[in-house]
Amino acid sequence: MGRQNIEVADIMRKGFYNFQKNRKLPVNKIKAVDAIIKCRTAALGGHTDACDECGSIRISYNSCRNRHCPKCQFLAKEKWLHKRMKELLPVQYFHVVFTVPNELNLLMLNNPKEMYKLFFKAASQTVIDLANDKFKATTGMLAILHTWGQNLSYHPHLHCVIPGGGLSDNKQKWVHSKKKYLLPVKIMSAVFKGKFLELLKKAYKSDSLKFTGEISNYSYPNRFKALLESLYSKSWVVYTKKPFGGPEKVLKYLGRYTHRIAIANKRILRHENDKVTFIWKDYKDSNKKKIMTLNSEEFIRRFMLHILPSGFFKIRYFGILSNRIRKEMTDICRKILNVKEIFGGIAKDWKDFMLELTGVDVRICPCCGKGNMITVSRTHPP
Secondary structure (H helix, E strand, C coil), X not given: CCCCCCCHHHHHHHHHHHHHHCCCCCHHHHHHHHHHHHCCCHHHCEEEEEECCCCCEEEEECCCCCCCCCCCCHHHHHHHHHHHHCCCCCCCEEEEEEECCHHHHHHHHHCHHHHHHHHHHHHHHHHHHHHHHXXXXXXXXXXXXXXXXXXXXXXXXXEEEEECEEECCCCCCEEECCCCCCCCHHHHHHHHHHHHHHHHHXXXXXXXXXXXXXXXXXXXXXXXXXXXXXXXHCCCCEEEECCCCXXXXXXXXXXXXXXXXXXXXXXXXXXXXXXXXXXXXXXXXCCEEEEEEEEHHXXXXXXXXXXXXXXXXXXXXXXXXXXXCHHHHHHHHHHHHCCCCCCCCCCCCHHHHHHHHHCCCCCECCCCCCCEEEEEEEECCC
């Protein structure tokens, strides 16, 4: 049996009411699901276009623009990429992935905002401090938080893009890292573990963490100390992939990861008999594509794990790439490297932008191919 063109919104529309009946869900998660359900339906309003040549009508409903919606990420991703184009340097870039042990999963799920912030801080300090130590320069880092595995399980990790080198202390020279690797992986892992756990101890002492449900016993200092000891005894996984090469390859990579959500609609094969069947890639088995079937309630439960706290930024910048100084540092680095801006700007109108990206001009009538589609009426959410 082939694919049924099922979307996450369809599954939520049919099953979310029953899912939430006996659960106390955070408001931000309820709002996210509500937005996904209403996306591109009459519930959000829309507009009607008419062709000025043949008179054909086209009704378009508004998007929800929620960052967890599978249908609302394409334009957001492309606009973000165009902004980043102007900041790339003609140097090698490296892809580093930071992960944490499974023993931290429940603690992170109970304290997502605090623990994710801690995660970013430990990873960025690791990279920047080691770069200063190894090649005596200040580097930068772009980090993207993902919380899922391919089967929708909870697997928090950071995808980091790091330039191969950094700016010297006097800002007069770009210091290149080695071509084949950025920093020694084993050292990165050890330093990251130390920084993460030190920050975790500080968070515990400041009473900024909550311990409920299955982890309520961590509120007792001796139990929390036992957790820390078990974490210190484990090997933490930090791994690097091959250097990207030129800026074009960096952008291609970023396009795959920046605005990705837990599962894309195209991966869903079927939704029938209260079961959801989807494709997933098993990284532990030579990246083989496999089929998984979950009951609707379990699918919704897993999807909800990956809805981020309101106002939380899942893409962050550090070092010479941090928001406050990025433009200034980029200009200095370009001058040193004797290059101008690598890529151009961004189309201002979204219709021009779509034409540039897809080659389709949405202003031209799809029926006659001659006339212009003119907006004749607008509707607002009821």
